[in-house]
Amino acid sequence: MNDFSILFGGKAGDGIDRAGVVIARILNRLGYRIYIYRDYPSIIRGGHTFSIIRASSNKISAHLNRIDFILALNTDTLNLHRNKLKNNCLFLYDSDQVKADVGPTCGIGLAIGKILKEANAPQVMRNSCLIGGFCKAVGIEWTILEEVLRKEIPKDIDINLKVSRRGYDESRELIKIERLTQEGLPLLSGNEAIGLGLIKGGLKDYIAYPMSPSSSLLHFLAGVSKEFSLKVIHPESEIGVILMALGFAYAGERAAVGTSGGGFCLMTEGLSFAGMSELPVVIMLGQRPGPSTGLPTYSGQTELHFVLNAGQGEFTRLVVAPGDSEEAYLWSTISLNLAWKYQVPAIILSDKNLCEGVYSFDMSLVEDVKEEGPVLWDRKTTYKRYLDTETGISPLTFAGDKEAIVKIDSYEHDEFGITTEDPNIATAMQKKRLRKENSLAEELKRFRPVRVYGKADSEFGIVCWGSNKGVCVEVAENLGIKVIMPVVLSPFPLKEFQEALLGIKKSICVENNATGQFARLINRYGLSVDEKVLKYDGRPFSVDELGERIKGHI
Amino acid sequence: MNDFSILFGGKAGDGIDRAGVVIARILNRLGYRIYIYRDYPSIIRGGHTFSIIRASSNKISAHLNRIDFILALNTDTLNLHRNKLKNNCLFLYDSDQVKADVGPTCGIGLAIGKILKEANAPQVMRNSCLIGGFCKAVGIEWTILEEVLRKEIPKDIDINLKVSRRGYDESRELIKIERLTQEGLPLLSGNEAIGLGLIKGGLKDYIAYPMSPSSSLLHFLAGVSKEFSLKVIHPESEIGVILMALGFAYAGERAAVGTSGGGFCLMTEGLSFAGMSELPVVIMLGQRPGPSTGLPTYSGQTELHFVLNAGQGEFTRLVVAPGDSEEAYLWSTISLNLAWKYQVPAIILSDKNLCEGVYSFDMSLVEDVKEEGPVLWDRKTTYKRYLDTETGISPLTFAGDKEAIVKIDSYEHDEFGITTEDPNIATAMQKKRLRKENSLAEELKRFRPVRVYGKADSEFGIVCWGSNKGVCVEVAENLGIKVIMPVVLSPFPLKEFQEALLGIKKSICVENNATGQFARLINRYGLSVDEKVLKYDGRPFSVDELGERIKGHI
C-alpha cells in the first residue's frame, strides 16, 4: 500500500471537504504525497458530495477510479461508489444513517448518531467520528489524529476529540498504512498556490467578486491580507473589479483579479482598456463548464479561445495555463512580473480542478523567480507615458512623480497620452502595442514555456494543457509515452512546441471540452494532432479512465 | 464624366453629412449610382470633416482618392485635399472663410457669409449656398436642386432656397454633368439596409444603447417604429439591452440589438446565456478601431475572432459579414430567420464603413427571402422546451400556451429546463446544442455563403470579408483578377470556400486590421493566403490605394 485512495462521502453540509483535508494531513505526516479531488454540487446542504483523497509515496496530481477505502456518512456514498472498491469490504459507515445492505461481515459500522448524542456533540462532528474510526482501521496512532484535529478544527476541540476517540475506539484494525521515511509537504489547493505565487511576485491588491471556482482565492488572500499588507477588495461587480485593478495599476500597485467565465465576460471591456492604456493586470480565470451558469461547481477547459480573443481590438496579452500547484505558484509570479514588464494584461487560465484540487506542494521543484521591477523612466527627457520604443515598452513612472505628468487614455493617443485621430499616429501606436508581443515571446523562452514529461523518445505523445497535466503525465509514465504540455498559450511558443513534437508519430490531444480547443489552436500554425480525447461532463479524467482511452489510440 | 467624385468638407457642425446626401440625391435623380464615404472625428463642432460623394453610371461601393470637385466650407478642406484633384481648379469655396491662396483664375469663391447675412439666414445654411453654387458649376438645373432641398430640408425651406439660389446665381458653369438614361435608386446607409432587412425578417423589437457606428440603426428604427409597430427601446446599458432581447425572445418576439466593441463586451455574458438557454437574438456589431474607445468614428475589422469565441462555454452561433447595402439587407433577414430556426445567437458583423456608408440600393439584386417561422411544437406529447432531437432543434412554443410550461435556464438543464448536474445529461445537452451547427451549416448552403466576383478563372484571387467587398471587387475588375468573399464566417463554409479557391495560384487577403484575422481563421482549416494587404488606421481603402497595393503582388 504505497498508493491508495480514500473516498469520503456524504451530503453537502456534512463537512466532507474538511474531513478530506484532515485525512490528507494525517497521511501527509506519515510521509505520503497527496492529491484530493473534490466533487460537490452547487448546493449548500444535502445532495451528494465526496472527496477522493489519494496518497502515494510518489508525487501525484490526479485521482484514480479504483478506491481502497470508503468512508460513508450517507447511503448514497456506499450505493454510488462501492463498485469502485478494490476490496469490496474496506469501508466504514455511519450505521445510524446508512441504509444499505452491507452484509454482516463487511465493513465497519459506527453508530455515530448515538455517539454524538451521548457526547452532546453537534451534527457537524459526524465526520470527526468517522475519521477516528478510519484511523484505527488503518492502524494510525491516535496521537497523530489528535494533533491534526487540534490544528485543523480548533473550535470545540474537546468535544470533537471525544467524538473522534469514540469512533477510534469502536473501530478495529483492518489493514495497516505504513509510515514512509520521507518528510511531509505543505498541502495547498491550486488557488492557494496561485495566491502565494502572486504574493511572491509583489502583489499589493487583489480585487474580486465571488464566483466558483475562483472564490477560494479571494478567501485565501483576504485571510492573509494582514500578514502581507494586501488590500483585498470585493466590490459591487466584476466590472468594478477590473476597473479598480486598473486604477491600482495606474497608481503603481501590482493588482490581480479572479473570476470565472461569466464574470470574465463582464471584464472584457476592461481587458481591452488594459490593452489600450497599457495598464498591467493579472486575471485568474477559473474555468467551469458553460455556456452561461452551466455546471458551476464542476470543471472545464472551454475558455481558451475566448481569453485569446476577448476584448475589442488587437493587443498583446500573456496567457498561461499551469498544471499543478508548483506550476500555479511559479507562473503566477511570472505572470505578475511580465504583466508589469510588458504593461500587458496577463491571464492565468485555471479551472475548477486546479483551483480547488489539493496537492502536496514541493517548493524545491519550483524554479526560483523573484519579483522583477518594470522598466522605469530614466528621467532624462520629458516624461511620455507612451514613448514609442524599439521594444514597444514605454518606461514607467507614476502619478505623484513631481517631474512627470502621467496621462493614460482609452482612446487612441499620442506619446503623451493625449487623444488623437491621426491615421499615422494611430498606426504607429497600434504597431507599438503589438510589438511588445515579440519581445515578450522572446523573454518567455527563459521560463521553458513548453514542458515535456514521460518517455522522451516515444513516438506517441499526449498533448495537454492546464489541469490535465497530472493525469496525463501519470498515464504517460504508465504507458511509456511522452507528454507535451505548453504552459504558455499566448504568445504561443511555436518553436518550443515544434521541437517537443519532434519524433512524435502520433499525437493525442487531451482536453476537457467538446470541440478540441487546443487542437484547433495549433491548426493555426499548420500543426495538427492525430487524435482527440475529450471529456466535457465537468468531471476530471481519472488515471484509469484516461489510461483506457489513450490505450485505444496507441 | 460618368464616374466622378465630389469632396465636400468643413467643420463638424457645418452639415457636411447632410450636404453630401443632398448632392447624392441630386445626382441620383440624374441616374447616377452613388457611394458616400463619410470621414469625421469624434467631435460635435469644429475639427475637420468631409464626405466624398462618388457618382458613377455603374453600381459602386468604394471611394476613389482622385477627386473631381472640391466643395470647401473651410480652409482645411482645400489645404488637405486639393492635391487629390484631377483638375487642380475644379473647386468651390466660401471666400468669406477660406484663407487659401487659390490663385486668381482657379475655382469659384462665393461670399457665403455675406449672402447669409443679407438673407438673415443661420450659419447652418452655408452648405446649401455652396450646393447651389455647385449645381450651377456642373450645369444642374435649379428645379432639381429645389425639389431635393424641399424634400431633404423642409425646415425653414424658404430662406434655405433663397440662400441656395444666391449661390447658384453667383456661380458659373465650369463643366457639365450629363443626365443618364437610367432611373435613380433609393440611397441607403448600411444601417438603414440592415434595419429594413431585419424588418423584412419579422423584427418586433430593437433594443440598443447608443454607440458609434451602430447608433444610426437605433435612430432609424426608432424613426420608423410606428410604421412597423416596432418596439424600440434604449435602456440603461448594453447588459440591459441583451437581457431585454432575451426576454423578448422568451416571449416569442423577434428581437435584435446593435452595438460596437465595448458594448459587445458587456453583452458577452448574455450571449453565452443565449447559447445555453437557446434563446434567439440577432446582434449587429459595428466594428471600429480599438482597443477600447480607440478611434470611435472610424472603421476596423478587428472583432472577427472575438465574435467567433465570445462568451464562456461552447455553443453554436451564426456570424455573417455583409459587404454592401444589398447584402446587408439580405443577410439581416437571413440572420433573423436562422437565429429563430436554430435558436442560436446570430451576429451581423459590420463596421463603420458599412454602417454609415451610403449606397444606391438595388432591390432587384437582392435574393428574395421571406420571414420564416421557427420549428413549432406539434402538441402531440408533453411539451419539453429542450427536447433532444436529431437536428438539435427543440420545437418551440411560448409562455402563454395553455398546454405547455416553458422553462428556460442558464444552468445546465434537462429537457424540461430543470437544472441538472448529472454528467450524462450534461454531455447529451452539450452535444445537442453543438449539433445544431451541422444542420445550420447545411442550411446555409442554399444562400451561397461564399460569393465570387471578378474574373472567374484568374489565378490571382483577392480574399476579403465585410465592407471591403466593394473596393476589392472594383480593384479586381480593374486588374482582371478574382475576388472570393465569404459572407458567412460561422459556421465556416469550408467546402464552398475551397471550391472558390480552385485555380487560384496566389491569394491576397485584404483586411482592416493589423494581424490578418481572416487569414488566421482559414489557417485553422489547413488553408492559408499568400499575401496580406492590411490597413488599420481607421480609414477605408480607396480603389486607387488598394489597386496599387494589389498590383505589387501580382
Add this chain to the structure above:
Amino acid sequence: MIQKDLGTYAANTWCPGCGDFAILNAIKSVLKSLNEEGLPLEKVVLVSGIGCHGKIVDYINVNSFYSIHGRVPPAAEAIKIARPDFKVIGFAGDGDAYGEGVEHLIFAAKRNIDITMIIHNNRVYGLTTGQYTPTSPLGFKGRSTPFGTLEVPINPLELMFSSGATFIARGTSHGIDLLKKLFKEAILHKGFSLVDVLQVCVTFYNMYEYYEKRVYELKDHNPEDYNQAFGKIREWDYNKDSPIALGVFYKKDSPTFEDKFAGLQPKETIDRDSKIAHLLKSFS
C-alpha cells in the same frame, strides 16, 4: 411535467430551515389563489437570478426564466412589455439585485414597469458560501471580509423609493401569512413593486432571533402618504438595532411604461413588403 400542487420533480436542495422555503410556499399559495380568482397560470412568468434564491423557479411548475446573476429585471421588463397581459414575478437575491445588477432595479423602478420583484434578502451571498452583500451590516465578517466589512449597508427600500418604485414592502421569512398578503398585493399592484423579504439564511447568517425581537407590523400607516412612507422606510437602516417595520411602506398610482408604450404602438395592418417598398421610395 404536470405535477400537482404547483411543484416539480426537482429535488429541493435548500438547507433545512432556510427562509427560502417560506417564500416558496407563500408564492405558491398566492399563485393558487390568484388562479382561483381567474388568473390563468400560463400567463404567469417567474424570472430568477443566480443564488440560492434562484432555485425557486425549479420548484414551481409554471413558466420560468432562470436568468444570470444580477439580471432579473431587464428580462422581466421585456417579457412584460411583450405581453402586458402577463404577470411577471422576479425573484432575486440581495447580492444579485442590490449588488451585481442594482442598475437594472433602479431603471425598472424609474420606468414603473408593472413587474414584481421579490428579494430574498438574507444579507449574505448564500450560494457562494457566505460573503457580505450590500445589505450586510457594518463589520460583517464574511469569507471575503474576515476582519469585518468597512461599509455601512444600503437601505434598499430608500434606494427604491428614490428611484421611483410605486410599491415598496417588507416581510420576513418567519411570517408567511404576511408574505402571502404582501406578495399578492404586490402582484396586483399596477406598476413596479418590490417586496424585500428578510429571509433567514440558517447556514451563513442566521438572524432569526435578531429579527424576532425587532420586527413589528405597520399599523395606522398610510402607504399613500409620501412622508409617512419615507419616515418608516428610514426607521431601520439595515445597520442599527432599531425596530424593524414590516408591511406595505409605500404605494402610488402612476402610469406604467408598458401601457404608455402600447399607446405608441399601432397594430400593423398592411403588409411589411409594401411598406418597405414605400419607404424605399422616399429614400431616392
Add this chain to the structure above:
Amino acid sequence: MIQKDLGTYAANTWCPGCGDFAILNAIKSVLKSLNEEGLPLEKVVLVSGIGCHGKIVDYINVNSFYSIHGRVPPAAEAIKIARPDFKVIGFAGDGDAYGEGVEHLIFAAKRNIDITMIIHNNRVYGLTTGQYTPTSPLGFKGRSTPFGTLEVPINPLELMFSSGATFIARGTSHGIDLLKKLFKEAILHKGFSLVDVLQVCVTFYNMYEYYEKRVYELKDHNPEDYNQAFGKIREWDYNKDSPIALGVFYKKDSPTFEDKFAGLQPKETIDRDSKIAHLLKSFS
C-alpha cells in the same frame, strides 16, 4: 508637455458656447488656488468617462486617467485607496455616471471614499449626438426617442442621498463663481462628494434660458440638517418646472473607506519570502 496655465496642446473640440468650458475653467482655477495653498499638483489625478465631458482631461495638464464609458468611480476609488494622500477628481456625464455605470456611483457613495465626482449633467448624450439620458425630462424627444420618452427622470441628488453620499451639491455652467466654490468645497470635503452641474449643451439640449429663469442659490440652508437637505433635494425633481436650487445641499462628517482600510493595513516589515515559508509550514 509642461504648458503654462494648466493647459495642454490638445485642440479644444467642444462646441462654442458649450457649458463644459465653464467646468474646465472652474476646475483649473480651483486647482491653481489649491496649489497655491499647498497642494502639490502631482498629487492630483483626474479621471474621466467617455462623452463630451471626458475630453476635459485632455485639456488639463495634470495626471489623468481617461476611463471607459460609465466607469469613472471604480478607477478613482482604487487610485484613492492606493494613494490616500492624492486628490482624485472624477468627471463624468449624466449618461455615463447616472446611466451606464450608476451602480459604481452608488457604491462609491456607500463606501464614502474620499473622491469628488463632478457630473457634466447636460441631460443628453452629447457625444453620440443627442439621445435622452436618465435625467432628461419626460417626453424628451431625442434621436432614440423621436416620439418622446416615456420615463420620468431620476433625481440624481436624491439617489446619491439615499446611497450615503456625504457631500451633495449642484451648480450650473452659467455660474462659474459658484462652480469654483462648489468644486473647491467638494474637493476639500473628506468623504464622497458629488457636484451635479447643470451643464448646458448648446447643440442638443439648450436649457440656458430655462435654467436662467429658475435657478437660485441656497440661502439660510443648513446642509448638515438632514431634513432640510432632503427637502431641498426634492424641491426640483428634474422634471417639473419648479425653482431650481444651487449650492451645497448636504454635508456630513463620516469616516472614509480608505482611512478605515489603511487602519487594517499594517506596513510590511519582514520579507515576503520568509513569511511565505512560514505560512507554508502551517499548511502541512
